[in-house]
Amino acid sequence: MYLPRRLIAHLYLQLLRSHHPLSPPVLILVALEPDALCACRILTTLLKRDYIPHKIQPVSGYGDLARAGRELVRPMRTSEGGSGGVVVCLGVGGLVDLGEMLCLTSTSEDGEEVVDDMGGVEVWVIDSRRPWNLVNVFDGQPERQALEEVDGNAISMRRKLRGVDRGCITQAYTSGKGGIIVFDDGDIEEEMTKEREAYFALMEMPQIDDEDADDGLSDGSDSEDDGAPGSDSRKRKHWSSRDEGDEDESDFDAPPRQRRRSDSMSSPVLSSPSNTRRVIGHNSSDSSRSPSPEPDSTPPTIQRQPSPRALRRRLLRLKRKHERVLQEYYSMGTAYSEPISSMLYSLASELGREDNDLLWLAIVGTSSMEVSGRTMSGVGISHSSEAGGSAGWGGARGERIRQVLRDEVHRLNPPDPSETYRDGPGGSSDVIPTTGRSPTDTSIRLSPEPRFLLVRHWSLYESMLHSPYLASRLHVWTENGRKRLHKLLAKMGISLTQCHQTYTHMDMELKRVLRSRLLKYAPMYGLDGLVPPVAPGHSANREGWGFVRCWGWKACLSATDVAVILGAILEVGPSSISSWDADTTYRPRTANGTNHSELSESDPANLHPRFWSAYDALSPTGSESPTLLLEALPLAQHLHRAILRTGTTLLSKYQIRHLRAFRIAVIKDGPDVKLFTNPGALTKLALWVAEAIQVQERDRTEGVKIGKKRAVGTPLVLAGLDEDRGVYVVVGTGGGGGVIDFAALAKKREERQKKKEAKEKKRKEREERRAKRATERSDSDEEGEEEEEEEEEELTESTTSDLDDSDDSETDDDVDASPASLSKNLVRNRFGIAFQEVVQETNARVRIDSFEHCVVEVQKEDLGAFLEALSFRSVVG
Structure with a gap:
């Protein structure tokens, strides 16, 4: 099942109304990544405010997820002696069948999978990874019923769950019975209509076994589907020793596999030959209801009924057509949609609980998508940032989300009127903030962040040197690349002595003019996107600007800085680094003195302490909130030096x-x-x-x-x-x-539109001149010859203009940025x-x-x- 975006608060409000002191705690399964960590912080803040007990369980991979299913989720089921409850998956399990992974299914004695009512366990899935596992999205219902005969000519479908319309939860849905519910960020309703129709068409289709399938298509009409969804490709080969529950880990590129008690989505077969006969008889009776001929008419021709073989072939072709739709969806490759921290902030906003702390967590989670390379085309490089500002992860959609966050910053942190006069070139809006406005200032601000790394906490030279954007374009791994970096600094009038100092200790005048000089000289070295464009005044649309939060005069961190630090804690080790030396390889130690390098990276004894260190460092309130982040700064610097x-x-x-x-x-x-x-x-x-x-x-x-x-x-x-x-x-x-760089495409379309309007204007002027000459035509031969020459020139110009228009239309088709063509262009x-x-x-x-x-x-x-x-x-x- 899936919860549409417009009802994002529906389940939480029902949880709030149904909660009582004896209710089991909410189990939160969290992936070890900054976005999921920020989302977990937002959710736990909401639960604490409503006095709802909860338990957090870090999950490092599918083996860890299966272990959590056996040890934590299975005991919650009513059939196992539990009392049900809610399990929230943050960044976990969107690509696999969670009913199987979390042990929400049981197995009969003959080995066939039997799906029960899930024991009152309700699983909320909030994940930004795509593609979805369609079993979770369109199925996952707690109440199931095998196909049963209602009358001699029909087959009943599964009993509908009240408040669920073809997998979509409506306002009438009541939680408490269990099930798997996916939180839709808008993709399912807007872009997955075809997959939804194909999925339910397969669910409602009678079954046909493999022998009938081979028989029905012996002519080879669909032989190209040898690798179609009918083959079971979900099993993986494992060389490592695993627990029993880890052997059946699902994989996202295979089609959804239903439980065998209901229909098998990968191979929908008829439950019995008798059902086949009933369907055929039903079709035959329908076809025989034609009106009888008139007595005096010619004798009617005998209408031949389709044979069972022909019906099987039709059914098989239809089945494979729908399977092909699902296979195409799974085979597109991985992608990322809206960050889950942004989704959780939307939930808080719907509940009326938004504040600066939750907004900051959403901003950090969104910024972490860029740092980790998670784009709309999967893990890779994003090109939507060439024109300046932050390296966006999601094209136009990502920019819309960032614009919403900017609007929230302006709403919750209104600008100080006394600083308005300082805006403009060289004013306070051009300077990268490094401290708060007052000792008690904890506001969030927009800042023209250059694409440097940890600039406030490093020297300007080190920050530029370790910037992936700048390093790749200057080729800093070569001697000539280092020279280009020195020349850029020299053109900007910054000496090597100044740029090697900590940024906060640099000359104030240099910091004040840094942005204007970068805008002037960076394009000479192909660094057009190094700093965001100029946005004077307190405009709400400062595209490409970053986010900064200050803790008085104690610390000032950008959202990207926090994302980098959190990533380093999760990827390298805990933040206790007193024994670390910048010139040696960092080897963190556990509380009992064990060297972390001796433990496997997949060992929970190594990864879980990192999660809790990052979780503590992300504390949004209190005097210790920035302290742990600042202590982990050398860890992040060490990682990026490496x-x-x-x-x-x-x-x-x-x-x-x-x-x-x-x-x-x-x-x-x-x-x-x-x-x-x-x-x-x-x-x-x-x-x-x-x-x-x-x-x-x-x-x-x-x-x-x-x-x-x-x-x-x-x-x-x-x-x-x-x-x-x-x-x-x-x-x-x-x-x-x-x-796709949607902003650049929109600009190109505007330019083409202007060109078309200018050409249309010229065409109308030519037609007016022709009409005028036709009415004023004289008998002079010279005038006639001049007129013919002018008409030939105009005809040539008109033909060229038409060709240009056709080229423009082809280009418009190529850069179509509509949701329907998005998957084709990525x-x-x-x-x-x-x-x-x-x-x-x-x-x-x-x-x-x-x-x-x-x-x-x-x-x-x-x-x-x-x-x-x-x-x-x-x-x-």
């Missing part, structure tokens, strides 16, 4: 090879090799390297087009060796260019699907446990064979 060192080594020593479908690099030695055994840290390094490669390719092919599409970067596969476990952690990132990350195909067709020992399906673990000895098979796959689409 990214720069390792990325420079890979590029400068030409360690990146180009295979058939992607580029490949392997990290198996060096001082930072252990750091990149974490999937999050490895993904950030892959994004840094991929952006550098993409800029190089763009510079070589500037102005070159492939067909009607501009050349995009090559996908990248990066593997990091974990010597302790004898595995390679492998991540695949998209090649860039997948996210270049999505399909590494997750390619990984699954390689695992199924080879003997490579691969472990797929991360919620990011573009991340896998490959046994050390099998990496070569795995990459060779992967090179023949389509990894973007």
Whole structure:
């Protein structure tokens, strides 16, 4: 089932009304990522205000999720002696069948899966990953009923749940009976109508077994569907030892598999031959109800009834048509939709509970999408930021969400009228804030943030050097690139002595003119998007501006800074770093003194302490709120120094090879090799390297087009060796260019519209001149010859204008930004699907446990064979 966006507060209000002191606590399963962490903070704040007990359980992967299902969710079921309750999945499980994963199904003695009423357990799924598992979206209902005969000519469908209309929850829905409910951010209602119709058509379709299927299509009419959804591709090969419940982990690219007690979505078959006869008899009776012929008319022709074989073939073609729709949806590749922290803030807003603390959490969660490379085309590089400002993760939709957040900032933090006169070039709005307006100032402000890294907490030079945007465009991994950086600083009039000081200690005049000089000189080096454009006054539409929050004179952090710090805590270790030295590799220790590097990255003993450290650091209130974040700053700086060192080594020593479908690099030695055994840290390094490669390719092919599409970067596969476990952690990132720059497309359309209007005006003027000459035509031969020459010139201009118009219309079709054409224009990350195909067709020992399906673990000895098979796959689409 799915909850439409307009009813986002419906379930929470029902929980609030039905809660009592004996109610079980709400179980919150949270992914180990900044966006989910911020969403968890928002939700727990709401629950605390309403005095609803809750329990938080960090979940690091599918193995952890299955373990939570066995140990925490199953005991909640009424059939297991529990009393039901609510389970909230934040960034967890949107791509798999949660009924199976969380042990909400039971198995009969003959091994067939039987779906009961889910024991009163209601699962709320809030996830930004796409594609959805359609079993969760359109099914997940607690009440089920096998197909039963109502009369001799019909088959009854499952009993409808009150308040649910074809999977969509309505205002009449009453919670408490259990079920799986997906929170829709608008995608399901607006863009998944075709998938919804296909899903329910398969659900309502009579069954047909495989023998009938082979018989019915023996002519080969649908032989191209050999790899269609009928094959069960959900099983994974696992080389590692796992618990019993981990063996059946689902995967997102396979079609939804229903429980066997109801219909199998991947292979809808008739429940019995008798049902087949009933359907055929029903059709036959319908077709025989034609009116009788007149007595004096010619004898009627005998109408031949379709044979059972023909009916089976029709049914099979229809079934495969609907299956093909679902298969196309699953095979598009991964993507990201609205951040779940933004969804939870919408819930708080509907409840009337919004404040600065919750708004700040939503802003940080949204900003973390950019830092981690999560775009509308999956994990990869976003190009929607070339024109300036923040590197947007979601094109026009992402910019709309950021604009809503800016409006909320203005509403909850009205500007000080006394500072209005300072706005403008060189005024206070041009200066990057580094402190609050007063000792008690905790407001959120908009700031013209340059695309530097931790600029307030580093020197200007170090911040620019470690910026992925600037590093890739200046080629800072080369000696000439460092020289270009020095020349840029020299043109701006900033000495190396000044830029090597901590930014807060720089000369005030230099900080005041920094933005204006960047706007002037950055375009000379191809850095047009380094700073946001000028937006004078207190305009609500400061596109590209960032968000900053101050804690008096104690600290001032941007949302991107907080996202970077939280990511470092989750990817490297806890924030207690008293023994850390900047010149050595950081090795955090647990409370009992165990070295974290001795533990597996997938071990909860290693990952869960990181979650709680990040959770504490994100405390929105109290005097300690920024302290833990500031203490973790050296950790974030260490991680990004390691990214720069390792990325420079890979590029400068030409360690990146180009295979058939992607580029490949392997990290198996060096001082930072252990750091990149974490999937999050490895993904950030892959994004840094991929952006550098993409800029190089763009510079070589500037102005070159492939067909009607501009050349995009090559996908990248990066593997990091974990010597302790004898595995390679492998991540695949998209090649860039997948996210459409909607703002640029809108600007181009406006320019074309102006050109068309000007051409139309010229055409009308020509027609008026022709009409005037026709009425004033004289008998002079010279005038006639001049007139003919003018008409020929005008005809040539008119033909050229028509050709230009046709070219413009073709271009408009290419850059169509409507939701219907969005999926066609995006270049999505399909590494997750390619990984699954390689695992199924080879003997490579691969472990797929991360919620990011573009991340896998490959046994050390099998990496070569795995990459060779992967090179023949389509990894973007």
